[in-house]
Amino acid sequence: MPGGLIALALGGFGIGLTEFVIMGLLPEVAATFGVTEAAAGWLISGYALAVVVGALGLTAATTRLPRKPVLMGLLGLFIAGNAVSALAPGYELMLTGRVIAALCHGAFFGIGSVVAASLVAPERAGRAIAIMFTGLTAANVLGVPFGTFIGQQFGWRATFWAITAIGVIALAGIALLVPRRRAAAVAAAGAGTADATGAAGTSLRLELGAFRSGQVWLSLVVTVLGFGGMFGAFTYIAYTLTDVGGFAEAAVPWLLVLFGGGLFVGNWIGGRLADRSIDGTLLVFLSALVVILVLFGLLAGSQAATIVLLIAMGGFGFGTVPALQSRVMSYARTAPTLASGANIAAFNLGNALGAWAGGVAITAGLGYTSPIWVGAVITALAVVVMAVAAAGAAASRRRATAAAATGTGSVTVATA
Numbered sequence: 467m468p469g470g471l472i473a474l475a476l477g478g479f480g481i482g483l484t485e486f487v488i489m490g491l492l493p494e495v496a497a498t499f500g501v502t503e504a505a506a507g508w509l510i511s512g513y514a515l516a517v518v519v520g521a522l523g524l525t526a527a528t529t530r531l532p533r534k535p536v537l538m539g540l541l542g543l544f545i546a547g548n549a550v551s552a553l554a555p556g557y558e559l560m561l562t563g564r565v566i567a568a569l570c571h572g573a574f575f576g577i578g579s580v581v582a583a584s585l586v587a588p589e590r591a592g593r594a595i596a597i598m599f600t601g602l603t604a605a606n607v608l609g610v611p612f613g614t615f616i617g618q619q620f621g622w623r624a625t626f627w628a629i630t631a632i633g634v635i636a637l638a639g640i641a642l643l644v645p646r647r648r649a650a651a652v653a654a655a656g657a658g659t660a661d662a663t664g665a666a667g668t669s670l671r672l673e674l675g676a677f678r679s680g681q682v683w684l685s686l687v688v689t690v691l692g693f694g695g696m697f698g699a700f701t702y703i704a705y706t707l708t709d710v711g712g713f714a715e716a717a718v719p720w721l722l723v724l725f726g727g728g729l730f731v732g733n734w735i736g737g738r739l740a741d742r743s744i745d746g747t748l749l750v751f752l753s754a755l756v757v758i759l760v761l762f763g764l765l766a767g768s769q770a771a772t773i774v775l776l777i778a779m780g781g782f783g784f785g786t787v788p789a790l791q792s793r794v795m796s797y798a799r800t801a802p803t804l805a806s807g808a809n810i811a812a813f814n815l816g817n818a819l820g821a822w823a824g825g826v827a828i829t830a831g832l833g834y835t836s837p838i839w840v841g842a843v844i845t846a847l848a849v850v851v852m853a854v855a856a857a858g859a860a861a862s863r864r865r866a867t868a869a870a871a872t873g874t875g876s877v878t879v880a881t882a
Contacts, residue, residue, distance in 0.1 A: 467597070468585040468586065468643070469639070469642075469643035470581070470582075470585050470639075470640070470643040470644035470645065471582055471585060471586075471597045471598060472597075472639065472643070473636055473639030473640045473642075473643045473644060474537075474578050474581065474582055474597075474598040474601070474636075474640065474644070475597055475598050475600050475601035475604075476601060476632065476635060476636040476639055477537075477541055477544075477574060477578065477601065477633070477636035477637075477639075477640065478574070478575065478578070478598055478600075478601030478602045478605070479601035479602070479604050479605045479609060479632065479636075480544065480601075480605075480629055480632035480633045480636055481544060481570070481571050481574060481575075481601075481602070481605075482601065482602040482603075482604075482605025482606060482609065483605040483609040483613055483629050483632070484513075484544070484547075484548060484567050484568075484571075484629055485513060485514075485517075485568075485571065485605075486605060486606060486609075487609065487613035487614060487617070487625055487629070488509050488510055488513070488564075489510065489700065489701060489703060489704065490611065490613070490614030490617070490704055490718055490719060490722055491613075491614060491617045491618075491622045491625065491704075492506045492507070492509070492510075492701075492702070492704055492705070493704055493705065493708075493715075494617060494618070494621075494622045495509065495560070495622055498622070499556060499557040499560065501557050502829065503702065503705060503825065503828050503829075504825030504826070504828055504829045505557065505825075507701055507702065507821045507822070507824065507825040508561060508821075508825075509560065509561060509564050510697075510701055510817065510818075510821040511817070511818040511821040511822050511825075512561050512564055512565055512568075512818075513564045513565065513567070513568040513814075513817075514568070514814040514815065514816075514817035514818035514821070515568075515814070515815070515818045516564070516565040516566075516568035516569050516571075517568045517569075517571040517572050517810070517811065517814035518572070518811040518814050518815050518818075519569065520568060520569035520570060520571055520572050520573050521571070521572020521573060521576065521807050521808075521810045521811040521814070522572070522807060522808065522811055524540070524569060524570070524572070524573040525572065525573045525576050525577065525807055528573065528577070532646070533577055533581050533584075534581070534640065534644050534645075534646045536573075536577055537574065537577060537578060537581065537640055537644070538637055538640055538641060540570035540573055540574045540577075541570065541574070541633055541636055541637040541640065542637065543566060543567070543569055543570045544567050544570045544574075544633045545630055545633040545634060545637065546566055546567075547563045547564065547565070547566030547567025547568070547569075547570075548563065548567050548626050548627075548629045548630040548633060549563070549626075549627075549630050550562060550563030550566060551563030551564060551567070551626045552623045552626035552627045552630060553623075571814075572807060572810045572811060572814070575598075575602075575810065576807050576810070578598055579598065581644060582597065582598040585644070585645075603729075603730060603733065606726050606729050606730075606784075607723070607726035607727060607729060607730050608723070608726065611718075611719035611720060611721075611722035611723040611726065612719065613625045613628070613629070614718060614719040614722060615719040616628060618715060618716065618718075618719070677798075677805065677808075679797045679798065680858070681793075681797040681855060681858065681859060682794055682797045682798050682805055684851060684854065684855035684858070685790065685793045685794040685797060685809070685855065686794060686808060686809060686812045687812075687851050688748065688752075688790065688793075688848050688851050688852045688855065689790045689794070689809055689812040689813055689816060690812045690815050690816040690819060691816065691819075691844055691845065691847050691848035691851060692748075692752055692755075692783075692786050692790065692816065692845060692848040692852075693783075693786075693812075693813050693816030693817060693820070694815075694816035694817070694818075694819035694820040694823070694841075694844045694848075695755065695756075695759070695816075695820060695841040695842065695843075695844035695845030695846075695847075695848060696755065696779065696783035696784075696820065696841060696845065697816060697817045697819075697820030697821060697824075697841070698819075698820035698821070698823050698824045698837050698838075698840045698841030698844055699759055699762065699779065699820070699824070699837055699838040699840075699841035699842075700725075700779070700783075700820075700841075701817075701820060701821040701824050701825075701837060702824050702825075702828065702834060702837045703722075703725075703776075704718050705828075705834045706766055706834045706835060706837070706838065707721055707772065709834045710766045710767055710833075710834050710835055711766055711767065711768075711769055711772045712767070712769065713769065713772075721772075721773070721776060724773060724776055724777050724780075725776050725777065725779070725780040726780065727777065727780070728776070728777035728778060728779065728780030728781035728784075729780040729781065729783075729784040731781055732751075732780060732781030732782060732783070732784045732785030733784045733785060733787055733788065735781075735785055736751060736784070736785030736786060736787065736788050736789060737788035737789075739785075739789070740788045740789035740792050744789045744792055744793045744796065745793070745852070745855070745856040745859060745860075747785075747786075747789045748786055748789045748790065748793070748852050748856075749849065749852055749853065749856060751782050751785050751786045751789070752782075752786060752845060752848050752849045752852055753849050754778075754782045755779070755782040755783055755786075755845050756842055756845045756846050756849060758775055758778045758779050758782060759779065759838055759839075759841050759842035759845060760839075760842050761775055762775040762776075762779065762838050763835050763838040763839045763842060766834075766835045766838065787813075790809065790813075791809055794808070794809040795809075819844070820837075820840075820841060820844065823837075823840045823844065824836070824837030824840050824841070825837075826840075827839070827840050
């Protein structure tokens with residue numbers, strides 16, 4: 467295995483850790499700065515919104531630049547943002563640090579995928595990209611709960627210093643292990659995509675042309691609502707577990723380990739089911755998530771039920787990710803790069819929506835189970851939009867089949 471892949475995976479691990487670890491530390495951070503739970507939630511919402519900006523803006527701005535220096539620059543931004551968060555004397559500077567770190571998120575994964583594929587033979591490109599994203603999975607399964615544990619034992623600032631150190635190591639790894647020639651060559655010869663070649667003008671118009679598809683837009687809306695629903699429930703989960711479920715604060719990291727286990731299994735199963743039917747997988751998983759969130763809202767006071775439902779929420783929530791990403795790319799088949807980046811932005815827009823809506827419910831005095839109910843409503847909207855999208859896709863396939871049978875014309879439709 468090329469050493470550069472390990473460096474990229476480590477960078478992905480640090481970035482994933484930065485995004486999610488704050489959820490387990492919200493009570494401590496809010497207490498330090500003397501802000502409300504809803505205000506502390508903006509440390510998640512602000513990060514997610516900055517990812518949206520970085521995923522689209524920084525990726526477009528660095529298209530013509532050599533990939534290795536760009537990746538190193540993005541990690542430099544990541545290190546600076548986490549150091550600012552660790553040192554922040556007040557809430558405003560803490561939020562600033564979160565935004566700085568978030569700007570690198572989407573661009574790092576987008577450009578890093580291209581570089582990862584360039585480090586191996588073409589027939590192993592998919593596995594190489596999967597290895598890079600293993601870092602993000604590990605951050606969810608192991609990094610977040612253990613980061614929360616470090617924060618509870620040594621103070622939340624220690625967690626951000628640890629993440630900063632991970633960024634430094636990843637930066638050194640990319641500098642030493644990613645060959646400059648291969649990383650640069652992919653910009654010129656890559657996978658034949660418009661933005662990989664570095665060609666502006668026509669390539670940008672081609673990429674933007676993918677957004678003429680109504681199904682691309684419907685897919686993005688499902689991503690926003692589907693992830694927004696789950697994060698509406700998950701953002702304030704530490705409060706729900708301790709104040710409603712009666713768990714000790716020390717138990718929160720271990721409960722997040724269980725959530726991470728559900729995430730890992732759900733992602734694995736969801737990816738395989740999506741290969742059979744993208745739309746069917748999304749309809750089943752999103753509908754199941756609505757049921758799980760409703761049960762969670764009703765049974766959050768039961769510790770046994772909470773453990774089971776927390777695992778199920780992670781499994782069905784993150785089990786939608788492969789299908790959501792596959793769907794938007796399938797309907798932007800001729801130019802999937804920008805649409806794929808837009809879907810990463812949509813995931814994080816959903817994170818921000820969920821965190822904001824959950825915070826509004828808490829501020830309204832509806833209690834610490836209210837974000838779960840908000841999440842259930844948002845996810846139910848995702849099911850409705852997904853049903854409309856699936857019906858439209860099925861109708862298009864029927865028209866295409868009829869046209870082919872009668873010889874009156876042809877329609878190109880993506881498989882879902």
